Amino acid sequence: MNKAELAAEISGRTNTTKKSVEEMLVALTDVITETVAKGERVTLVGFGTFLRRDRQARETNNPQKPGEKIKVPAKKVPAFVPGKEFKDTVDHK
Numbered sequence: 001m002n003k004a005e006l007a008a009e010i011s012g013r014t015n016t017t018k019k020s021v022e023e024m025l026v027a028l029t030d031v032i033t034e035t036v037a038k039g040e041r042v043t044l045v046g047f048g049t050f051l052r053r054d055r056q057a058r059e060t061n062n063p064q065k066p067g068e069k070i071k072v073p074a075k076k077v078p079a080f081v082p083g084k085e086f087k088d089t090v091d092h093k
Contacts (some may be wrong), residue, residue, distance in 0.1 A: 036078055046085035053079045 001009070007025055011018040032042050032050050042050040057074040061067070082090075 039076075044083070046083050048080055048082040048086055051079050051081065052076050 003022070003025060007018050007021040010016070010025075011021045014021070035042050036050050036052050039052050053076070055075050055077055058072050059069050060072055062070045
């Protein structure tokens with residue numbers, strides 16, 4: 001399901017225009033992205049938590065030249081931890 005299909009589904013369930021729902025989805029993703037980029041968490045109870053994790057710098061093998069080591073710099077990555085209700089629904093519990 002892509003963003004347009006999601007907007008259409010939500011629009012049908014909430015009796016709201018598709019355009020209005022699309023604007024809300026854009027606002028939602030913008031707020032989550034900006035908040036996580038600042039290092040803060042966004043928790044939607046029952047659904048999950050969006051957060052930022054720090055990956056340490058490391059050394060690994062170069063896949064293009066086996067035997068050669070390359071350095072991978074430290075970086076910040078987004079993460080999502082699903083909530084209990086979400087996990088249970090997916091697992092049909």
